[in-house]
Amino acid sequence: MSGRVSITDVARAAKVAQSSASAALNDQPGVSEATRQRVKDVAKQLGYAPLMRGKMLSSKRSFQIGLVLERPTDVLESDPFFGAFIAGVEQAIAPHDYALVLQVAESRERELDSYREMAASERVDGVLLNEIRVDDPRAALLAELRLPAVAVSPWKECANLPMVCQASAPGIAAATRHLIKLGHTRIAHVCGPKEYVHTHERLQAWEATLVEAGLQPGPVLQGDFGLAGGTAAAEELLGLNPSPTAVVCVNDLCAIGLQLRLQQAGLSIPKDISITGFDGITIGEYVTPALTTVQSTPTQVGKQAAALLLAHIDDPKSAPMKVEVPAGELVIRGSTGRR
Numbered sequence: 001m002s003g004r005v006s007i008t009d010v011a012r013a014a015k016v017a018q019s020s021a022s023a024a025l026n027d028q029p030g031v032s033e034a035t036r037q038r039v040k041d042v043a044k045q046l047g048y049a050p051l052m053r054g055k056m057l058s059s060k061r062s063f064q065i066g067l068v069l070e071r072p073t074d075v076l077e078s079d080p081f082f083g084a085f086i087a088g089v090e091q092a093i094a095p096h097d098y099a100l101v102l103q104v105a106e107s108r109e110r111e112l113d114s115y116r117e118m119a120a121s122e123r124v125d126g127v128l129l130n131e132i133r134v135d136d137p138r139a140a141l142l143a144e145l146r147l148p149a150v151a152v153s154p155w156k157e158c159a160n161l162p163m164v165c166q167a168s169a170p171g172i173a174a175a176t177r178h179l180i181k182l183g184h185t186r187i188a189h190v191c192g193p194k195e196y197v198h199t200h201e202r203l204q205a206w207e208a209t210l211v212e213a214g215l216q217p218g219p220v221l222q223g224d225f226g227l228a229g230g231t232a233a234a235e236e237l238l239g240l241n242p243s244p245t246a247v248v249c250v251n252d253l254c255a256i257g258l259q260l261r262l263q264q265a266g267l268s269i270p271k272d273i274s275i276t277g278f279d280g281i282t283i284g285e286y287v288t289p290a291l292t293t294v295q296s297t298p299t300q301v302g303k304q305a306a307a308l309l310l311a312h313i314d315d316p317k318s319a320p321m322k323v324e325v326p327a328g329e330l331v332i333r334g335s336t337g338r339r
Helices: 007-014 018-025 033-046 052-059 073-078 081-096 108-120 138-145 169-181 197-212 227-238 252-264 298-314
Strands: 064-069 099-104 126-129 149-152 163-165 187-191 220-222 246-249 274-276 293-295 322-324 329-331
Touching: 007 018, 007 033, 018 033, 064 081, 064 108, 064 298, 081 099, 081 298, 108 138, 126 138, 126 298, 138 149, 149 298, 163 298, 169 187, 169 197, 169 246, 169 274, 169 293, 169 329, 187 197, 187 227, 187 252, 220 227, 227 246, 227 252, 246 252, 252 274, 298 322
Parallel strands: 064 099, 064 126, 126 149, 149 163, 163 322, 187 220, 187 246, 246 274
Antiparallel strands: 293 329
16 A cells, blocks of 8 residues: 555445444444454554544644753763653653653753743643652642653652652662671761752761661762762862762762762872772773762663553553662773772
């Protein structure tokens, strides 16, 4: 058959009315299961591809989900974590003819406005909430907007929203124990912004592991998720006396920024100080020495989060409320050594 295959062609080949073919292809009532399967088999054989506009009208859906990122542009440009997460989202939604609406907000106020605009325009059928914060206002807003949402969070419940969780505490604890086994007793932590729940999770895991080993938690240095945060933490560390002999960083970019600045100041890694990161981004393999890190799986997290959101869009009563992705594993490289 030449040209675009229409639903009329499918109905004629399957020997059913066009209305029956439409009901079968859109999984609507009014046809038997045998007829539904026959129509779908014929459509596949003919290479039928429904017009998205018609599919949207018949199902009263937009076939789009939203993701709003409130992060500085320089962090988004340098951190491959978000690209991997988005790739996982695409893997889950593409087979269902869904598309991702991605927006970058320059402020918290603009982020909330983005959700309001998405709901008012009926542009998306649901949204993913990344980077859950302490007392996060987005959950209440989305409930008010009646917009389905799935939260991506390591450990804290988010106002009864369905969640996909990949705990980071086990990885931070493993990194800290690794440093203790190497003989380090003064172990610092470079944390992320205090408003994020995963900042608190990682901070508590580091502290609890040291206390369990009978060690006094070292200094907590304020960083963020980018290279600049690690550089700023390094400046603070260089002024400490006594100086810690090891540092557990909130993520890889922060750890790399810290490592590069300390090396510029003349310190040897890991002879003078050992460093660990978190996320397992590729660039960590290519700094010298290569970064010891916790390998997370953002692609899998994105895939599970998007799949859970689609399940709640389809049938919120039967969809699960929580999906757990296995925690990341420690990858030991050259940035950590014996004291």
